[in-house]
């Protein structure tokens with residue numbers, strides 16, 4: 001029997017519909033949620049994602065502004081742009097598309113984004129709050145994975161979740177969010193010896209390694225839920241995940257496809273966080 005497909009496009013659309021309703025309610029009150037996407041240089045892949053983000057904003061009635069800066073922009077110039085966006089009332093969320101050119105320090109840039117506009121959830125304060133289980137913007141990709149699990153009725157408490165990859169934006173926060181829902185969490189990474197001996201124990205396997213078709217059937221336990229966070233190009237330049245889908249199909253109980261799995265959820269949760277940021281400004285105004 002083949003594995004059940006977790007459809008990120010469908011689940012994402014359902015969530016986007018409810019975000020669109022929240023946008024409509026805000027607009028009735030004279031407030032249009034606005035997202036600024038800052039793109040430095042002309043990385044081909046980045047440009048595609050940014051276009052997707054803008055289209056998605058427009059589809060649900062949000063305002064989006066692209067701040068496109070040349071590749072030779074200095075760090076000071078970029079920081080100045082962010083300070084401007086921090087101060088703008090029509091912008092509720094700021095996303096600086098990563099990676100940035102090598103001459104710019106990403107940590108400094110991210111830390112400059114106002115916490116209340118950090119809809120990526122990447123700033124040190126947002127990350128700290130997430131670690132403490134406090135209310136904050138959650139990073140969109142792991143947040144989207146949590147929604148996929150929730151909407152698919154997959155139980156987390158007491159399950160063994162194994163994360164492959166420990167990046168700041170996916171692997172690390174992913175483990176935290178699963179831990180908060182009472183999973184037993186194991187982190188694995190490039191220095192883990194005998195990786196399959198760990199991944200084979202997973203009830204929920206999160207592949208966030210960034211290597212095309214890396215996870216095969218030798219890594220997966222019968223009946224495991226396999227979440228593929230990878231976005232790679234294979235030897236034919238075709239979009240593919242970190243999981244060899246055909247190899248694992250039928251062994252996993254559930255699996256996310258690429259495309260159409262985690263990717264659309266990342267954008268969905270960005271919209272979700274942005275409408276939340278806009279709602280927060282209204283709540284603050286009432287309190288004054």
Ligand SMILES: Nc1nc(=O)c2c([nH]1)NC[C@@H]1CN(c3ccc(C(=O)N[C@@H](CCC(=O)O)C(=O)O)cc3)C=[N+]21
Nearest residue numbers: 049095096097098099120231259260261263264266267
């Ligand atoms: N500050 C920042 N925040 C990000 O969230 C961020 C970033 N920088 N840099 C780049 C990565 C990548 N990323 C994707 C989001 C959606 C899809 C997506 O929707 N993918 C579609 C396919 C799109 C296609 O066909 O190319 C899918 O998987 O179905 C992919 C990639 C967000 N990122």
